[in-house]
Structures are given as structure tokens and as C-alpha cells.
Amino acid sequence: xxxxxxxxxxxxxxxxxxxxxxxxxxxxxxxxxxxxxxxxxxxxxxxxxxxxxxxxxxxxxxxxxxxxxxxxxxxxxxxxxxxxxxxxxxxxxxxxxxxxxxxxxxxxxxxxxxxxxxxxxxxxxxxxxxxxxxxxxxxxxxxxxxxxxxxxxxxxxxxxxxxxxxxxxxxxxxxxxxxxxxxxxxxxxxxxxxxxxxxxxxxxxxxxxxxxxxxxxxxxxxxxxxxxxxxxxxxxxxxxxxxxxxxxxxxxxxxxxxxxxxxxxxxxxxxxxxxxxxxxxxxxxxxxxxxxxxxxxxxxxxxxxxxxxxxxxxxxxxxxxxxxxxxxxxxxxxxxxxxxxxxxxxxxxxxxxxxxxxxxxxxxxxxxxxxxxxxxxxxxxxxxxxxxxxxxxxxxxxxxxxxxxxxxxxxxxxxxxxxxxxxxxxxxxxxxxxxxxxxxxxxxxxxxxxxxxxxxxxxxxxxxxxxxxxxxxxxxxxxxxxxxxxxxxxxxxxxxxxxxxxxxxxxxxxx
Amino acid sequence: xxxxxxxxxxxxxxxxxxxxxxxxxxxxxxxxxxxxxxxxxxxxxxxxxxxxxxxxxxxxxxxxxxxxxxxxxxxxxxxxxxxxxxxxxxxxxxxxxxxxxxxxxxxxxxxxxxxxxxxxxxxxxxxxxxxxxxxxxxxxxxxxxxxxxxxxxxxxxxxxxxxxxxxxxxxxxxxxxxxxxxxxxxxxxxxxxxxxxxxxxxxxxxxxxxxxxxxxxxxxxxxxxxxxxxxxxxxxxxxxxxxxxxxxxxxxxxxxxxxxxxxxxxxxxxxxxxxxxxxxxxxxxxxxxxxxxxxxxxxxxxxxxxxxxxxxxxxxxxxxxxxxxxxxxxxxxxxxxxxxxxxxxxxxxxxxxxxxxxxxxxxxxxxxxxxxxxxxxxxxxxx
Ligand SMILES: Cc1cc2nc3c(=O)[nH]c(=O)nc-3n(C[C@H](O)[C@H](O)[C@H](O)COP(=O)(O)OP(=O)(O)OC[C@H]3O[C@@H](n4cnc5c(N)ncnc54)[C@H](O)[C@@H]3O)c2cc1C
Ligand SMILES: Cc1cc2nc3c(=O)[nH]c(=O)nc-3n(C[C@H](O)[C@H](O)[C@H](O)COP(=O)(O)OP(=O)(O)OC[C@H]3O[C@@H](n4cnc5c(N)ncnc54)[C@H](O)[C@@H]3O)c2cc1C
Numbered sequence: 098x099x100x101x102x103x104x105x106x107x108x109x110x111x112x113x114x115x116x117x118x119x120x121x122x123x124x125x126x127x128x129x130x131x132x133x134x135x136x137x138x139x140x141x142x143x144x145x146x147x148x149x150x151x152x153x154x155x156x157x158x159x160x161x162x163x164x165x166x167x168x169x170x171x172x173x174x175x176x177x178x179x180x181x182x183x184x185x186x187x188x189x190x191x192x193x194x195x196x197x198x199x200x201x202x203x204x205x206x207x208x209x210x211x212x213x214x215x216x217x218x219x220x221x222x223x224x225x226x227x228x229x230x231x232x233x234x235x236x237x238x239x240x241x242x243x244x245x246x247x248x249x250x251x252x253x254x255x256x257x258x259x260x261x262x263x264x265x266x267x268x269x270x271x272x273x274x275x276x277x278x279x280x281x282x283x284x285x286x287x288x289x290x291x292x293x294x295x296x297x298x299x300x301x302x303x304x305x306x307x308x309x310x311x312x313x314x315x316x317x318x319x320x321x322x323x324x325x326x327x328x329x330x331x332x333x334x335x336x337x338x339x340x341x342x343x344x345x346x347x348x349x350x351x352x353x354x355x356x357x358x359x360x361x362x363x364x365x366x367x368x369x370x371x372x373x374x375x376x377x378x379x380x381x382x383x384x385x386x387x388x389x390x391x392x393x394x395x396x397x398x399x400x401x402x403x404x405x406x407x408x409x410x411x412x413x414x415x416x417x418x419x420x421x422x423x424x425x426x427x428x429x430x431x432x433x434x435x436x437x438x439x440x441x442x443x444x445x446x447x448x449x450x451x452x453x454x455x456x457x458x459x460x461x462x463x464x465x466x467x468x469x470x471x472x473x474x475x476x477x478x479x480x481x482x483x484x485x486x487x488x489x490x491x492x493x494x495x496x497x498x499x500x501x502x503x504x505x506x507x508x509x510x511x512x513x514x515x516x517x518x519x520x521x522x523x524x525x526x527x528x529x530x531x532x533x534x535x536x537x538x539x540x541x542x543x544x545x546x547x548x549x550x551x552x553x554x555x556x557x558x559x560x561x562x563x564x565x566x567x568x569x570x571x572x573x574x575x576x577x578x579x580x581x582x583x584x585x586x587x588x589x590x591x592x593x594x595x596x597x598x599x600x601x602x603x604x605x606x607x608x
Numbered sequence: 609x610x611x612x613x614x615x616x617x618x619x620x621x622x623x624x625x626x627x628x629x630x631x632x633x634x635x636x637x638x639x640x641x642x643x644x645x646x647x648x649x650x651x652x653x654x655x656x657x658x659x660x661x662x663x664x665x666x667x668x669x670x671x672x673x674x675x676x677x678x679x680x681x682x683x684x685x686x687x688x689x690x691x692x693x694x695x696x697x698x699x700x701x702x703x704x705x706x707x708x709x710x711x712x713x714x715x716x717x718x719x720x721x722x723x724x725x726x727x728x729x730x731x732x733x734x735x736x737x738x739x740x741x742x743x744x745x746x747x748x749x750x751x752x753x754x755x756x757x758x759x760x761x762x763x764x765x766x767x768x769x770x771x772x773x774x775x776x777x778x779x780x781x782x783x784x785x786x787x788x789x790x791x792x793x794x795x796x797x798x799x800x801x802x803x804x805x806x807x808x809x810x811x812x813x814x815x816x817x818x819x820x821x822x823x824x825x826x827x828x829x830x831x832x833x834x835x836x837x838x839x840x841x842x843x844x845x846x847x848x849x850x851x852x853x854x855x856x857x858x859x860x861x862x863x864x865x866x867x868x869x870x871x872x873x874x875x876x877x878x879x880x881x882x883x884x885x886x887x888x889x890x891x892x893x894x895x896x897x898x899x900x901x902x903x904x905x906x907x908x909x910x911x912x913x914x915x916x917x918x919x920x921x922x923x924x925x926x927x928x929x930x931x932x933x934x935x936x937x938x939x940x941x942x943x944x945x946x947x948x949x950x951x952x953x954x955x956x957x958x959x960x961x962x963x964x965x966x967x968x969x970x971x972x973x974x975x976x977x978x979x980x981x982x983x984x985x986x987x988x989x990x991x
Contacts, residue, residue, distance in 0.1 A: 356985060370985050380980035384925035391908045392901035398609055412897035467893035472869065472883050 098394060099161060107165045113142060114173055122175045125300040126445065129292075130257060131181065133215075140212025145186050149194060153202055154210040160401040163187070164394070167339050171346035174442045176449030177300030179343055184253045185209060187339040188332075188457075189218040189262045192278055196320035196328050205260065205280060214259035217283075218336075219249040219306065220329070226251070227462050229264070230273040230326065234308065236265035238315065243267070243279060245287075245311040251456075255304025256292045258283055264329060267322045274578075276325035280317040287311035297448035333458065334407060337414035338393070338400055340457045344417025345390040348424040351446050352383060355428040358441070362433075375431055382424050389413075389420055408470045415463035418453030425450045473590075510573045516542055516555055518576045519606075523551035526606045531599040534561035537569050544606075551606075563599035566592040575607050611674055611907050620678045626655060627686055635688035638813040639958070642805070643770055644691050649698075653725015658699045662707055666715055667723040673914040676700075677855055677907075684859035687955045689962035690813030692856065697766035697814070698722065700852045701845075702729030705775045705791065709833030709841045714793055718773055730767035732776040732819065733842065735760065740975050742777075742842065743786035747821060749778035756792065756831070758800075758824040764969075768817025769803045772796050776821075777838050789838035792830045800824030810961035843990065846971070847919055850927035851910060853970045857930030858903045860966075861937040864959045865895050868941035871954075875945075888944065895937050902926075902933050920990050921983040928976040931966030938963040 099107075117138055125131045139145055140154075147162045149155025156162075163186075170179045190209045193201050208214035225231040234247025245265060252261065260282050268275030283290065283306070291305040320328060356379065359370035369375060396409045425447045429436035436443045454460040510518065519535070519542050529546025534557070543557035567575075571590045574580035580590070612620075630651055631644075638644045652658055660675040662668025669675075683692040699722075706719040706729075721727040738745035747760025758778055762768070774794045781788030794801065803819040833841055869892060872882035882888055909922050938960040942949035949956040967973045982988045 359985075376981035376985055377974065377977040379985060380977035381928070383984050384929050384980060387922065387925055388901060388905040388929055391905045395609060395904040395908070409900070412900055415894070415897050416901055461890070463897075464890040464893035467897055468889035471896045472872075472889055472892055 098398075099165070103161055103165060106162060107169065110142075110144070110166065110169050113138075113144075114169060118173055118178065122173060122178060122300065126175060126177065127299075129299050130302055131178065131300055133257065136181075136185075136212035136215060138212070139182065140210060145182065145212055146210035147186065149190075149206065149210055153194075153206045160397060163339070164342055164397050167342035168346040168349075171343040172350040174350070175300050175445065176343075176347065176452070177298040179347075180253055180298060180301045181215070183339055183343065184218060185216050188336045189216040191335055192218075192262050192319050192328055192332055193280070195331070196278070196324070197280075198316065198319075200316055201280065201319065208259075215254050215257065217252050217254040217258045217261040217304075219252050219255070219261040219263040219281075221249060221251045223248060223250050223305075227459060229329065230276070232264055232266065232276070233269075234263065234265045235269050236263075236267050236277065236279050236313065238267065241315050243313045243315060243318070245279070245281060245308040245313055247308050249306040249308075250304075251293070252304045252306055253301055255283070255306055256290050256302035258302075261306065262319065264325055267318075271323070273326040274323050276329070277322045278319035278325045278328055279313055280319065281308070281311060281313050285311050285313070297445070297451055299445075330407075331405070334405070334410040335400075336457050337410040337463075338396060340453070341393045341396070341410070341413035341417040344414075344421045344453055345386055345393055347446065347450060348382070348386045348417075348421055349390070351424055351428045351443070352379065352386060354442065354446075355379070355431050358435075359431055369431070378427055379431075382427060385420055386424065389417055393417065408467060411458075411463045411466045411470075414457065415460055415467070418450075419460060421450040421453050508573070509570045510576070512537070512540055512555075512569070515569060515572055515576065516553065519544065520553045522576070522606050523553050526551060529599070529602060529606070531563065531596065531602070532559075532561040533599050533602075534564045535572060536564055536566045537572070561595065563593060563595040565603070566594070575603075578607070609907075609911075611911055612678075616674055616678060619675055620682065623655075623657070623678065623682050626651075627682055631686050631688075631691065635686055635691055635813060638691055639688055640812075642812060643815045644694055644813060646770075649725040649728045651725070652695065653723065656723075657695075658703065658725060659723035662703070662719070662723060666707075666720045673910055676852075677910050680852060680855040681859040684856050685863045687863070687958060688813045689856075689860070689959075689965070690811040693766055693811050693965075694814040696852060696856075697730055698728045698771070700849060701731035701766075702771075702773075702775050704845055704848060705731060705832065705841060706793070708844060709791065709837070710793075711829070713829065714832065718793060727772040728767065728770075729773045729775065730765055730771040732762040732765040732768065732774050734762060734764045736763050736818075739764070740972055742839070743789075745777060745779065745789070747776070747778040748782060749780050749790060749792065751828075752825070754828050755825045756828065758792070758794075758821045758826065761818070761820045763818040764806070765803075765817045765819060766811075766814055768819055769805045769815045774819075775832060777842065780835055784836065786839040788836055789842075790835050791832035791838040791841055792826060793832050794824070794826055794830060798824055798826060809964060810958070811965055812958075847913060847923040849970050850923040850976075851906070851913055853966060854906045854923070854926035854930040855910070857927070857934040857963075857966050858899060858906050860934045860959065860963060861895070861899045861930070862903070864934070864938045864941045864956070864963075865892065865899060867955055867959070868892070868944040871945055871948075871956075882944065891940060891944075895940060898933055899937065902930055906930060921980055924971075924976040924979045927970065928973050928980070931963075932973065934963045934966050 143156040144166060146155030147158050147166055148160060150157050170182055173179065190206060193206045209216050220229060222232050222234060224233060234245065234249065236243040236245045249263065260280055263279050263281050265277055265279050266275045267277040287309040288311055289307045293303045293305055295303055359375065360368055362369045393413050396406060396413050399406050399409065429443045429447050432441055432443050435441050438444065523544055528549060529544060529551055531546055533544045535542045540556055543554045543561060545552045571580060656669050657679055659668030660671045660679060661673060664670050683695060703719060703722045706714060710719060718727060722729055733742060735745045735747060749756045749758045760778060762776065773796060776792050776794055777789050778792060779788050780790040800822045801824055803817040806816045806818055808816055872888065875882045906926050909919055909926050912919050942956045942960050945954055945956045948954045951957065
């Protein structure tokens with residue numbers, strides 16, 4: 098998994114952290130902020146651009162360097178310290194890199210990588226956390242700029258940071274389909290920031306942000322309008338994966354720290370590491386952490402290979418954050434009263450880990466996602482919607498096919514109606530650049546967007562780069578705008594095979 | 609990381625067909641009778657399933673360990689852990705020891721026949737007064753001319769009533785404690801050997817025996833490997849045995865959850881299928897996540913095992929976690945089925961009671977934690 102180069106990188110990073118970070122952690126926790134001049138040092142070392150191209154100042158390394166980076170910053174005895182670089186590199190700036198214009202990359206990404214600017218990700222709002230589609234912050238276009246109104250809360254790096262990748266509604270009338278990502282400079286007129294007091298993560302600044310008629314240049318839009326929700330769904334996987342690394346790595350730190358203490362502390366005439374219940378408790382934790390780490394490594398390898406792993410990332414985030422809770426609680430117990438004192442670092446580790454099961458999608462939301470994929474996806478397959486051998490000849494749509502759900506109040510379009518609706522949408526949309534097939538069991542509609550225009554055919558036998566299995570009923574809802582393609586995917590109503598990135602463009606066709 | 613090639617997948621498919629035809633329709637009967645019939649050994653032998661990892665010289669197939677992983681996974685999905693245990697004890701316990709320490713003569717006689725399914729065996733280590741504490745076993749073997757005379761008893765021995773031969777442990781030099789233990793291969797018809805079948809909570813399709821050795825005389829060449837090396841041989845097999853249990857634990861969990869889910873889709877309450885209740889959904893999600901994690905951990909260790917790496921600590925971790933997970937999953941699946949979960953008409957009740965053995969056999973959970981604690985806290989190395 099790790100090569101010699103990786104190991105050298107880890108050593109260099111560790112030395113750097115021991116020199117620049119460790120001696121100051123207690124002070125930063127006390128002052129509840131970190132000095133701004135620290136971050137350009139990270140930038141100089143290349144630590145903020147591990148997976149970004151050299152063109153923007155990055156070092157274009159493989160993802161395993163990021164694994165090492167996350168592991169080591171998670172072993173600095175402060176979750177508050179860890180989260181700033183994590184947000185900077187894995188939770189905010191990837192949206193600019195993946196979907197932003199060249200202009201935005203030049204202006205913002207280069208400054209993120211150099212450490213001159215600190216970035217935030219602004220999703221959560223006072224009225225909507227888990228329920229992201231329900232955010233209320235509006236960005237209304239007015240000539241060459243947007244006017245932003247609304248507020249964000251719990252924003253990491255928001256108090257002292259420089260800009261926020263904000264999730265806004267450019268089309269408030271729409272649900273998820275009206276969501277866009279917009280870069281807002283935090284020094285702009287009309288932005289106010291409140292620093293929030295919190296249970297843990299003391300070295301990190303967490304803000305409530307208010308936007309009062311903030312003027313943002315139109316070129317600060319990341320990607321296309323209305324695509325924000327999809328960008329987010331992709332980006333959150335990286336956020337959860339890196340969060341998982343922080344989860345098991347902080348556990349490894351805690352176990353080492355605790356074993357050290359147990360070997361030094363004496364009770365009843367022996368060191369406490371001789372007591373069997375304490376030993377067995379540690380053995381259980383050590384085993385769970387090892388299993389968890391190997392699972393995250395497995396996910397990291399899949400991620401590094403370019404796979405889109407929603408289920409695995411959600412599982413890893415769920416399990417590592419819950420494990421950290423257990424590990425910190427039980428390790429603290431081994432410290433007795435000293436565990437409750439700030440003199441030892443267990444107290445901090447204990448309170449810092451508490452955010453793990455809440456931030457970045459709560460444990461309940463992770464279970465929602467997993468349940469949808471594990472339970473509903475399979476049940477959809479079971480319903481016989483998996484395509485059988487496609488026919489090359491166009492066939493008449495059998496009436497019974499389209500009206501299977503007779504007692505369903507929703508009307509279902511006929512195959513021909515669906516075909517013509519897709520033709521209409523495809524003609525209006527930009528060429529897809531890929532081939533995409535909608536499969537309804539026996540029949541299919543194929544969309545070829547490789548040329549200048551999207552060409553629609555039916556019951557095509559050729560393989561598409563991406564195949565979407567869907568019931569006619571659900572596609573009807575999508576075509577009518579009643580069902581959001583991403584929600585349909587998340588709920589297992591559509592099943593995607595092949596190139597996932599093509600399916601991500603569904604929104605632009607359906608929109 | 610994908611550990612399975614196209615050949616592995618084909619093997620899995622044909623194994624599945626075999627099990628569906630030769631095993632699954634009969635397991636209910638075997639659970640009642642208390643053991644699979646003699647004829648099944650030959651069928652497994654003919655298919656080569658007992659010799660996947662053994663050399664061709666003795667009739668094996670010389671395949672990588674992931675073929676065994678597949679065998680163990682599929683055996684966990686026939687819903688009769690007793691049947692799997694009977695098969696597992698033969699190949700992973702008795703044949704492994706023969707292959708590891710047996711003389712060429714012993715291999716010809718027992719390993720070859722064992723792989724072919726003509727003979728089947730068991731491994732008898734545990735005693736009434738020495739289970740977890742293997743070193744305190746009391747069975748002794750003393751030389752008398754060219755023969756060994758063995759006295760003592762064993763208990764909880766899988767295939768202990770019906771097997772054709774047994775690998776047993778006995779103290780050849782009791783004052784040396786564990787360093788005085790040796791292994792022997794004993795034929796079933798040896799005079800002085802008696803075995804009684806034990807009644808038990810689960811694993812009902814396997815016969816578990818208590819046995820007594822009364823002035824049992826065996827020839828000098830019944831000694832397996834070197835004298836006084838028995839404990840060492842037993843330790844050499846630990847990583848394999850624990851991986852076997854871990855693979856079974858994960859696959860058993862996976863099968864149980866799938867079974868539970870299928871039921872939940874069909875069953876309605878308050879006008880909707882059980883799969884629509886959020887509380888149940890989240891418990892399924894939690895289990896699915898834990899199973900996926902554990903599975904990847906076990907695969908990763910199997911891969912290292914295949915490469916000949918030292919994984920004593922990790923194998924103990926995997927055995928500990930996977931058998932705990934299987935208890936948790938099967939307990940939950942009984943709950944998902946409600947009253948039907950408690951009935952023998954459905955498979956859940958058997959899964960649950962069969963799972964219970966996982967944390968006891970092959971080294972208890974407490975013993976796994978002892979090993980892990982010694983290695984991780986005291987930094988002791990075993991090799
Ligand atoms: C220290 C800290 C830093 C943070 N940093 C950032 C940041 O940088 N950027 C950012 O955008 N956000 C950030 N967050 C916000 C975080 O992502 C949210 O707190 C989180 O998504 C939960 O949203 P919420 O707080 O509104 O809780 P709610 O959504 O109100 O949830 C409350 C409870 O209800 C449960 N719940 C909600 N929906 C369901 C459901 N369908 N089924 C079952 N249970 C449900 C939740 O799991 C939770 O237990 C941060 C939070 C903290 C604490
Ligand atoms: C169905 C079945 C099939 C089996 N098949 C075989 C077989 O084929 N061959 C074979 O040789 N054996 C077999 N066994 C035996 C099995 O390996 C033993 O039962 C097991 O090793 C535990 O030993 P014991 O039963 O003597 O329990 P004990 O050693 O008496 O343990 C009782 C309890 O004390 C705990 N304990 C023991 N020592 C410690 C310690 N140091 N610290 C903390 N807790 C401790 C144990 O974990 C357990 O909870 C089988 C058992 C069963 C139930």
C-alpha cells in the first residue's frame with residue numbers, strides 16, 4: 098500500500114508537524130484560533146496541493162499521500178487543528194478543481210494550494226443541515242453579478258477564513274435542481290461573521306455567516322447553475338472518506354497514548370496494564386480499529402482507482418466515527434481521574450471526537466444512504482427491471498407494460514410518449530459528449546451525444562457508456578420534473594451501470 | 609481490491625450448483641439425524657473440495673487459498689453450520705495437520721485417502737480439564753517396547769464418533785508441560801478407544817464426541833511429526849484455523865442478513881413492508897456496513913496469508929470480530945422475523961444457535977483477546 102517514497106513523505110511531514118505544530122497546540126486550543134502565518138508554511142511544503150496538478154502549484158501525487166497527510170494531522174492531539182487543513186484541501190477546494198472555470202482555479206485554487214487563503218465549505222444553514230435540498234440562501238442573478246441573501250451556520254474556518262464555497266439557490270422555486278455553488282469572498286460588503294462557542298474542536302473557528310445583499314461577481318459561479326446538488330453529492334464522498342481516515346487515525350493515537358499511560362500507572366502494586374479487564378478492553382478496541390483501518394484503506398484504493406463509492410464511503414464514515422466515540426470513552430476510562438483533567442490529552446480527544454457522528458452527514462444520514470442502497474436498490478432489481486436481451490427492431494409498446502400500476506394515481510407515459518419527450522429534452526440540451534441508455538426491461542431509449550447533437554434511437558442493441566435502469570413510471574416523474582434524478586438515484590429508483598459521470602449529467606437533460 | 613479471478617468465480621458457480629444439488633435439499637434431515645451421511649464425503653472428495661490447497665502428489669489441486677475462501681463462504685450459505693463443521697474439521701483441522709507434520713507414509717495412508725473422501729478425520733485436542741488451557745491436558749502417551757500406550761480423555765471433538773481416524777494430542781513428557789506434547793494419528797478401530805455422542809445447543813448436523821482412551825496401544829509410527837513438538841504444530845495451524853472461523857463468521861453474517869432482508873420485503877405490518885420502517889432500515893444499514901468492513905478485513909488477511917506473511921495477531925482479531933458480528937447479526941435477524949424467527953419453519957433460529965459456537969470453538973473470544981493483548985500490550989511475538 099505504501100511505497101518507500103510514501104514512507105519518506107510521512108517522515109518529512111511528521112518532522113514538520115513536530116516542529117511547527119505540536120509545540121503550539123495547547124496555546125491555539127486556549128486562544129481558540131490558529132495563526133494565519135502557519136498556513137503558507139504548509140503551502141510551501143506542498144501539503145495543500147497533494148492531489149492537485151502542478152499547473153496550480155500542486156504536486157499531483159496519488160491519493161495515498163493524502164491518506165498519510167490525513168493520518169498524521171489526525172495524530173496531533175487536536176481535532177480542531179486537524180479540521181482546518183482537511184476542509185481546505187478535501188472538503189472545499191475540490192469543487193473548484195473539479196467543476197470550476199480556469200479563472201476560478203487561477204484565482205482561488207492557487208491561493209488555497211499556496212496557503213495564502215483559507216477556504217470554507219458552506220452547506221449547513223440554521224434551518225437546514227441534514228436536509229440539504231431545503232437550504233434557503235438565495236443568489237439571484239443581476240447582470241454581471243449575483244446578489245446573495247441568507248445565512249450559513251457551523252462553518253469551519255468561517256471566522257478567519259478568506260472565502261466560502263457556498264451552496265446557494267439560484268432558482269429558489271426549484272428544489273435540489275435550483276442549487277448552485279458560488280464562491281463568496283468573506284471580506285465582501287454585507288457579510289457578517291459570528292464566532293460560535295462549542296463543545297470541542299477548540300482550535301478551530303466555527304462561524305455563523307450572514308449575507309445581506311452581498312454582491313458576488315457572476316464568474317464566481319462554480320460550474321453550471323442548478324448543478325450544485327450533484328457536485329455536492331460527488332464531493333461529499335471525498336469529505337466522508339477523509340473524515341474516515343481522521344476517525345481511525347485518531348483512535349490509533351488514543352490507543353498508543355493510553356497504552357503508554359497504562360504501562361506507567363500503578364495500582365494495587367502492579368502496573369494497570371496487568372489487569373485483565375483493561376487488557377481485554379484494549380484488545381477489543383485494537384482489533385476494531387485495525388479492521389476499520391483496513392476497510393478504509395480498501396475504500397481509499399477504490400477511490401484512487403477512480404471508482405465512485407457512495408456506499409463504501411458512507412459505511413466507512415459511519416463506522417469510524419462511531420468507533421472513535423467508543424475508543425475515546427473507553428481509553429479515557431483507563432486514565433481514571435487524570436482522564437478528566439486537561440493535563441492529559443484524553444479529555445480533549447474525548448470531546449473532539451464527538452462531532453464525528455454529526456458533521457459531514459450524521460450517522461443517521463449515513464444509515465439512510467446505506468439503507469437506500471442496500472435495501473431499496475436490491476428490491477428494485479428484484480422487481481424484474483433488469484434488462485433482458487435488448488431487441489434491435491423497434492417494437493410496439495405493449496399496453497400492459499405501461500399500465501402495470503393501474504391503481505397508482507400517477508399517470509404513466511407510454512413508451513412512445515417517453516421517447517418523444519426525451520427527444521424534445523435532448524434537442525434542447527447541449528450535446529452530452531457520451532452515450533446514455535434508458536432501460537425499461539424489454540425496451541430502451543438510447544441517447545447518443547458524441548456528435549454535434551444528441552441523437553435519440555429506440556431499442557438499440559449497442560452498449561452505451563452508461564445505462565440507466567428505470568421504471569417508466571419513475572422516468573415519467575423525472576420528465577415531468579416531479580422527481581429529481583439525483584434523488585431517484587439515491588433512493589434506488591434508478592440504477593446506473595457503467596460510467597457514473599454520465600449519469601451525473603442526467604440533470605442537464607431532464608432540467 | 610478484487611481478490612477473485614474469473615477462474616475463482618467459475619469455481620464458485622460450480623460449487624454452488626453442487627451444494628444446491630447434493631447438500632441443501634438434505635440438511636434438514638441431517639440436522640435431525642445428527643450428521644451428514646457417509647456418502648457425502650466421497651462426493652466432496654470426487655469434486656476435489658478437500659484438497660484445494662494440497663499438493664497434486666497427494667491428490668490435491670494445489671490452488672491458492674482464495675479457493676478455500678470460496679468453499680468456506682459457500683458452505684456458510686447452506687444453512688447448516690453443523691454440516692459445514694463436519695466438513696471443515698476434516699479438511700481444515702485433520703488434513704492440515706497431516707499435511708503439515710505427517711511422514712510420507714502417513715500422507716500416503718491418510719492425507720491421500722482424506723483428500724479423496726475415502727476416509728474422514730477429526731482433531732482431538734480439548735479435554736474435560738484442558739480446553740482453553742491446552743497445556744494442562746492430562747492425556748499421556750508412554751512407550752512400551754515399540755508401541756505407545758495412551759490413556760486419557762478428550763471432549764467436544766467434532767466428527768469424534770464417526771470419523772475413520774483421529775489426530776490426538778497427548779503428553780509424552782508431562783513434566784515439560786506444553787513442551788512435552790506430541791500428536792498421534794489413531795485409527796477408529798484401535799482397541800481401548802471409545803466415544804460417546806454429546807447433545808448440544810446447535811451445530812446439530814455434526815457429531816460431537818467425548819472420548820476415552822484406556823490403555824490404547826498404537827504402533828511407533830502413529831506419532832505425527834517429532835516427539836514433543838505437538839504444541840508447536842498446533843500453534844502453526846492457528847492462523848489458518850482462525851481465518852477459517854473468521855471467513856465463516858463473515859459469510860454467515862452476510863447470508864443471515866440477506867435472508868432477513870428477503871423476509872422483510874415480503875412481510876407487511878401496518879400496511880407496509882417491514883423494509884419501510886426506518887428503525888429496521890437503520891439496523892440493516894448498520895449491519896451491512898459492519899459486515900462489509902469485516903469482510904474486507906478478512907480478505908485482506910487471507911491475501912497476506914496466501915503470501916506467507918506472519919498474521920498471528922491479525923488472525924486472532926479477525927476471528928474475534930467476525931464471530932462477534934455473526935452473533936450480533938443472527939440475533940438481529942431473529943428479531944427481524946418476529947415470532948417466525950423463533951420457529952423452526954424458518955432458517956433464522958438455526959442460524960442464531962449455530963452462530964453461538966463461533967465465540968467458543970477454535971479458541972474463545974477471551975483467549976483471542978489474551979493473545980492480542982500479549983502481542984499489542986506486552987509486545988510478545990509468537991512464531
Ligand atoms: C463543529 C462543526 C463543524 C461543522 N463544519 C461545517 C462546515 O464547515 N460546513 C458546513 O456546511 N457544515 C458544517 N457543519 C454542519 C454539519 O454538517 C451539520 O451539523 C450536520 O449536517 C447536521 O445538520 P444539523 O446540525 O442541522 O442537524 P439536523 O439536520 O437538524 O439533525 C438533528 C438530528 O436529527 C437527525 N436526523 C435528521 N434527518 C433525519 C432522518 N431523515 N432520519 C433520521 N434522523 C434524522 C440527525 O441525524 C440528528 O441527529 C459543522 C458542524 C459542526 C458541529
Ligand atoms: C461444538 C463444538 C465443537 C468442538 N470441536 C472441537 C474439535 O473438533 N476439536 C477440539 O480439540 N476441540 C473442539 N471443541 C472444543 C473447543 O475448542 C473448546 O470448547 C474451547 O477451546 C474452550 O475450552 P473449554 O470448553 O474447556 O472452556 P474453558 O477453557 O473451561 O473456558 C470457560 C470460559 O472461561 C474463559 N476463560 C478461559 N481461560 C481464560 C483466561 N485466561 N482469561 C479469561 N477467560 C478465560 C473462556 O473464554 C470461557 O468463556 C469444540 C467445542 C464445541 C462446543
